[in-house]
Amino acid sequence: MGIIAAREGRCARPETASMSIPRVDGERLWSRLMAMAQIGATPKGGCNRQALTDGDLAGRELFARWARAAGCTVRVDAIGNLFAHRRGRAASSPAVLIGSHLDTQPTGGKFDGVYGVLGGLEVLETLNDRGLETERPLELAVWCNEEGCRFPAAMMGSAVWAGRMPLEAAYALTDRSGASVRGELERLGIDLKAPLERQPLAAALELHIEQGPVLEQRAKRIGIITGVQHMSRHEVTVLGQEAHAGPTPMEMRRDPIRVLADLLPRLYALTAAHGPQAKFTVGIIETFPGSPNTVPGRLRFTVDLRHPDLESYRALRAEAEREVAAALARHRLEGGIECVWQAPGVVFDAGCIAAVRDAAAALELDALEMVSGAGHDSVNVAAVAPTAMIFVPCAQGLSHNEAESASPADVENGANVLLNAVLKLANT
Amino acid sequence: MGIIAAREGRCARPETASMSIPRVDGERLWSRLMAMAQIGATPKGGCNRQALTDGDLAGRELFARWARAAGCTVRVDAIGNLFAHRRGRAASSPAVLIGSHLDTQPTGGKFDGVYGVLGGLEVLETLNDRGLETERPLELAVWCNEEGCRFPAAMMGSAVWAGRMPLEAAYALTDRSGASVRGELERLGIDLKAPLERQPLAAALELHIEQGPVLEQRAKRIGIITGVQHMSRHEVTVLGQEAHAGPTPMEMRRDPIRVLADLLPRLYALTAAHGPQAKFTVGIIETFPGSPNTVPGRLRFTVDLRHPDLESYRALRAEAEREVAAALARHRLEGGIECVWQAPGVVFDAGCIAAVRDAAAALELDALEMVSGAGHDSVNVAAVAPTAMIFVPCAQGLSHNEAESASPADVENGANVLLNAVLKLANT
Numbered sequence: 001m002g003i004i005a006a007r008e009g010r011c012a013r014p015e016t017a018s019m020s021i022p023r024v025d026g027e028r029l030w031s032r033l034m035a036m037a038q039i040g041a042t043p044k045g046g047c048n049r050q051a052l053t054d055g056d057l058a059g060r061e062l063f064a065r066w067a068r069a070a071g072c073t074v075r076v077d078a079i080g081n082l083f084a085h086r087r088g089r090a091a092s093s094p095a096v097l098i099g100s101h102l103d104t105q106p107t108g109g110k111f112d113g114v115y116g117v118l119g120g121l122e123v124l125e126t127l128n129d130r131g132l133e134t135e136r137p138l139e140l141a142v143w144c145n146e147e148g149c150r151f152p153a154a155m156m157g158s159a160v161w162a163g164r165m166p167l168e169a170a171y172a173l174t175d176r177s178g179a180s181v182r183g184e185l186e187r188l189g190i191d192l193k194a195p196l197e198r199q200p201l202a203a204a205l206e207l208h209i210e211q212g213p214v215l216e217q218r219a220k221r222i223g224i225i226t227g228v229q230h231m232s233r234h235e236v237t238v239l240g241q242e243a244h245a246g247p248t249p250m251e252m253r254r255d256p257i258r259v260l261a262d263l264l265p266r267l268y269a270l271t272a273a274h275g276p277q278a279k280f281t282v283g284i285i286e287t288f289p290g291s292p293n294t295v296p297g298r299l300r301f302t303v304d305l306r307h308p309d310l311e312s313y314r315a316l317r318a319e320a321e322r323e324v325a326a327a328l329a330r331h332r333l334e335g336g337i338e339c340v341w342q343a344p345g346v347v348f349d350a351g352c353i354a355a356v357r358d359a360a361a362a363l364e365l366d367a368l369e370m371v372s373g374a375g376h377d378s379v380n381v382a383a384v385a386p387t388a389m390i391f392v393p394c395a396q397g398l399s400h401n402e403a404e405s406a407s408p409a410d411v412e413n414g415a416n417v418l419l420n421a422v423l424k425l426a427n428t
Numbered sequence: 429m430g431i432i433a434a435r436e437g438r439c440a441r442p443e444t445a446s447m448s449i450p451r452v453d454g455e456r457l458w459s460r461l462m463a464m465a466q467i468g469a470t471p472k473g474g475c476n477r478q479a480l481t482d483g484d485l486a487g488r489e490l491f492a493r494w495a496r497a498a499g500c501t502v503r504v505d506a507i508g509n510l511f512a513h514r515r516g517r518a519a520s521s522p523a524v525l526i527g528s529h530l531d532t533q534p535t536g537g538k539f540d541g542v543y544g545v546l547g548g549l550e551v552l553e554t555l556n557d558r559g560l561e562t563e564r565p566l567e568l569a570v571w572c573n574e575e576g577c578r579f580p581a582a583m584m585g586s587a588v589w590a591g592r593m594p595l596e597a598a599y600a601l602t603d604r605s606g607a608s609v610r611g612e613l614e615r616l617g618i619d620l621k622a623p624l625e626r627q628p629l630a631a632a633l634e635l636h637i638e639q640g641p642v643l644e645q646r647a648k649r650i651g652i653i654t655g656v657q658h659m660s661r662h663e664v665t666v667l668g669q670e671a672h673a674g675p676t677p678m679e680m681r682r683d684p685i686r687v688l689a690d691l692l693p694r695l696y697a698l699t700a701a702h703g704p705q706a707k708f709t710v711g712i713i714e715t716f717p718g719s720p721n722t723v724p725g726r727l728r729f730t731v732d733l734r735h736p737d738l739e740s741y742r743a744l745r746a747e748a749e750r751e752v753a754a755a756l757a758r759h760r761l762e763g764g765i766e767c768v769w770q771a772p773g774v775v776f777d778a779g780c781i782a783a784v785r786d787a788a789a790a791l792e793l794d795a796l797e798m799v800s801g802a803g804h805d806s807v808n809v810a811a812v813a814p815t816a817m818i819f820v821p822c823a824q825g826l827s828h829n830e831a832e833s834a835s836p837a838d839v840e841n842g843a844n845v846l847l848n849a850v851l852k853l854a855n856t
């Protein structure tokens with residue numbers, strides 16, 4: 001309402017006047033976020049649309065209907081990435097890519113990924129509303145399996161697209177029930193013979209909620225993301241010997257939980273020794289066979305390690321690996337730690353960062369330059385095109401959580417920054 | 429072969445002579461153990477016939493066919509306990525009960541429980557072969573859900589039969605998929621309106637593998653079981669807050685794994701402080717939602733505590749409960765420890781113990797008087813009838829393990845002790 005009032009106050013032809021700093025329709029964007037959140041809605045207000053489930057497909061189909069209605073041509077590549085294309089005046093020039101993902105964690109929120117996709121769509125809708133063409137084509141991407149929670153490779157679709165992961169390796173990934181990416185793509189009717197070519201790009205931007213507490217704590221409205229921290233996922237396996245909990249004396253057991261008891265305090269301690277930016281997360285612990293009165297024959301747990309500083313990250317990882325080996329040796333049990341996924345840290349493109357910085361400044365939004373704590377598809381995109389990201393605050397820094405939330409004003413602000421940065425990158 | 433040779437050497441009428449110390453047919457018993465192990469056989473040579481699964485039903489049906497062929501009448505009560513009855517000369521006098529269970533752990537062995545049932549059947553077959561009647565009736569029991577791994581109440585069927593667990597509480601138990609005991613009994617065609625009456629008993633004996641290493645280590649052939657240690661199962665729950673593993677600083681997390689890291693070393697240490705007979709087992713650890721890059725919102729793990737000495741058991745349990753509460757308080761997280769099942773220790777009946785002792789002595793088997801580390805249906809039976817148990821060694825003390833094994837000679841020895849102890853108890 002404030003925006004319309006300002007427009008009307010300034011000029012008899014508001015369309016022309018407001019074009020100096022164009023703005024999105026925040027209400028349309030918000031209502032689409034809420035409509036998408038109905039698909040896979042969870043009782044506690046979150047979303048469960050894990051990659052390549054029926055819910056994920058339904059979300060993608062809703063998006064594709066909206067994109068086609070906005071005049072885009074829509075195609076899906078052989079790994080399930082979905083692209084909506086808007087023509088530019090120079091139809092064959094390299095495009096500006098906007099995009100994120102629609103898949104969620106099992107107890108995810110309404111904004112993680114979805115905001116970047118629907119924020120991008122809102123940019124296209126706003127250009128349509130205003131009859132604006134851009135010099136370069138715009139390409140709106142919905143990357144397949146960003147979360148990596150069902151199939152254990154985060155940012156899978158963008159990694160295959162960027163040539164950083166072999167297509168067959170992605171196809172071969174399986175979920176806990178044994179279903180494969182290949183099988184699920186086929187089940188959902190995605191054509192595995194579709195081209196996997198990478199469109200030429202001039203620049204790429206991704207809009208996202210912060211998923212952390214920094215912007216909120218510092219009362220900043222926009223994060224100008226200059227890079228992404230180093231990160232990797234590991235699986236620790238400990239092999240023990242199944243034995244009855246009653247008659248087997250403690251000293252005769254080969255109990256893998258002993259290794260866990262020994263390791264966990266050490267891993268928290270060494271993380272703390274690498275400063276407040278070091279992160280260590282155990283998200284999954286599983287025991288086999290999983291019976292309350294049987295000493296487990298096998299223990300498996302995941303370790304996620306992150307640090308924005310390369311040297312610290314490498315030290316953290318090497319020390320964690322040494323601690324696992326030492327604990328196994330102390331308890332004379334077999335096992336090990338295996339890196340199942342890693343994403344090197346990224347420094348984003350100076351030109352794309354400047355476009356975001358200038359847009360935030362033009363909109364008079366208080367912004368903070370920061371490094372992303374989470375991995376994003378932009379990590380892969382940055383390997384093949386100039387890239388940057390835009391963050392907005394999310395309540396209490398909560399994400400990967402059904403209670404994840406962002407305010408309508410911040411959601412609108414972020415899309416306005418995206419719109420203006422895209423206009424700059426697509427017209428120069 | 430040695431027995432036959434001795435028989436033939438001593439007497440022209442071996443049947444009459446050998447009746448002074450009757451012996452079972454070890455080969456028949458062994459072949460039936462192996463036949464039963466085909467049902468639910470696992471690739472590694474163990475068995476998976478968890479309670480009230482199709483495999484469990486198939487095992488019970490095979491047993492019922494054998495029992496009927498041996499002249500028994502078979503009935504099933506309202507909680508799924510199966511009884512095979514052999515008449516005595518004094519048909520209405522209190523019976524001698526023999527029994528154990530046919531259900532197994534998910535990766536269980538061929539002997540745990542099964543040996544007690546088929547050893548009992550072998551006693552009946554031997555009496556038939558020799559045309560022997562007993563004064564008292566014999567009652568061969570197959571108790572329902574002894575393991576308590578699928579439905580979380582070990583020794584369920586015998587507890588309901590003994591009046592120690594309400595029938596409706598047992599019916600209401602559910603497995604991890606949400607299936608209930610009531611629903612599974614109905615699905616398997618077990619009549620919930622069948623009588624649940626407890627037959628009058630003069631004595632009860634249960635034959636079992638040791639499930640521990642003591643007999644093997646001491647080179648003893650028979651364990652004369654004088655009682656069962658105190659034991660209980662607990663569930664610890666820790667509530668945290670789901671958060672993204674990347675951007676959430678460590679000090680802002682509400683991470684339930686911190687409590688696990690803090691608790692596990694303390695629980696192992698306090699167990700050790702209660703001496704070598706104290707036992708602490710964590711069989712199941714689960715994290716929710718269970719995603720490698722999400723700080724868990726909830727952690728659940730099981731704690732099994734045992735000690736043969738009542739005072740030590742009570743102290744161990746109280747200290748473990750205090751440690752859980754203290755760790756939750758230190759980390760300012762909600763949660764708690766709940767006792768989900770307990771079985772007080774038992775001192776067995778002097779008369780039944782004497783019958784086992786005398787039988788082992790008559791058979792010239794080197795025996796050890798000992799307390800059972802594992803719970804057994806006899807714990808419940810002992811509440812309503814004079815009871816004792818007989819153990820035989822199992823290789824490396826391994827049980828609740830697909831590699832569980834016992835030698836044919838030990839299996840035959842144990843059944844011979846059971847036969848002679850039963851004859852004594854059923855004829856006096």
